[in-house]
Amino acid sequence: MSIRDQAIILGNEIVETAPQIRGRYFENDLLKPVFAHYFKRGARWTSMPRPVMADRSFDLTHARTKDPEHVPTDAELDDSDTGTGVEMMFDAAQCLRFGRDVLLNVATEHHALGARWLQRHLGDRFRLHVVHRLxxxxxxxxxxxxxxxxxLLRGPEVLAHLPEPLRRWDKIYAPEPDPAEFPDYGPDALTLTSLYIDMNVLSLDEHTVIANSQAPxxxxxxxxxxFTVIPVRHRHRRLFAGGFHCFTLDTVREGSGPEDYLSS
Incomplete structure (x- = not known):
């Protein structure tokens, strides 16, 4: 459902990123007819190297600090050696585009490898800004x-991670989520996002935004x-692990190319 997670459009190029969840390994196959259509019309179409995804392909250091109860220790991992060590695994949804500038969030070693690949691949076509553990x-x-x-920011603490030009932009802080606005699935439910998932709005133009009506x-x-807000009901967003920005992947945009928003 979250088609923005593993593909990013950069100029005239579709980049499929390297999956980092085994259950999503073949997910982009569902988009291949769409990508093939754009390729035939002149788009570039690129995929990051596909990971083997052995146990030791993952850098679990950060995950253990967040959830030590459920993340396996090194001793519990399969010890088979693929010869790759930690692999490149990186989601397109770790990126945000600002015209010629792109923010890349890096929290692990496998993220860092993906960011490094993207920097080498894009060269000087885009300016990439790595932010660490935003x-x-x-x-x-x-x-x-x-x-x-x-x-739109979660809070003022985000500013310290941003390039200086972005810190000068106007800022709207999302209100602290009210748990009562979310369904209660019980203590054992697997909820895949934070309560701030409703920040995942979709801008249609400079004045119009689609937002969840469940977040009044x-x-x-x-x-x-x-802003003119188009409210759309999306009740089970924590189970679906996404919002309207995640559920859309813009492929055709007006204009002659990426704008330069951060140089001035």
């Missing part, structure tokens, strides 16, 4: 650009800052 994985419940010059305080906050 989140443990995806970036779009911490920061989202709503329009040029305006950011966020809707009012955006409206108070002059």
């Amino acid at each position: 989140d443990s994985n995806h970036i779009d419940t911490q920061i989202l650009p709503l329009r040029p010059g305006t950011l 305080r966020l809707v009012k906050t955006l409206e108070a800052h002059g």
Whole structure:
């Protein structure tokens, strides 16, 4: 469902990123007819190297600090040697595009390898800015650009991670989530996102945003800052692990190419 997670559009190029969840390894096969269509029309189409995903392909250091009860120790991992060591694994949803500039969130060694590959691959076509552990994985419940010059942020602490030009943009802080706005699945439920998942809004243009009607305080906050909000009901967003930004992948944009928002 979250088609933005493992593919990113950069200029005229589709980049499929290296999966880091075994159950999602073949997920992008469902998008191949779409990508093939754009390739035939002149788009570049690239895939990061595919990981073997052995136990020791993953850097679990950060995960153990977050959830030591459920993350296996080194002694519990399969000791088979693939010859690769920690592998390149990196999601497109760890990136945010600002025209010619792209933020890359890196929290692990396997993320760092993916970011390094992307930097080498893109060369000087884009300016890449690595931010370290803004989140443990995806970036779009911490920061989202709503329009040029305006950011939606989880809180002021995010600013310290950002390039200096972005710190000067107008800032809207998401209200602290109310657990009562979310379904209660019981203590043993596997909820895959934080309560800030409703920050995952989708900007249609500089004035219009699709947001979850189940987050009324966020809707009012955006409206108070002059946005027209289209409320759409998405009740089980923590089980589906995504919002409207995750569920969409823009492939065609107006304009002659990536804008330069951060040089001025």
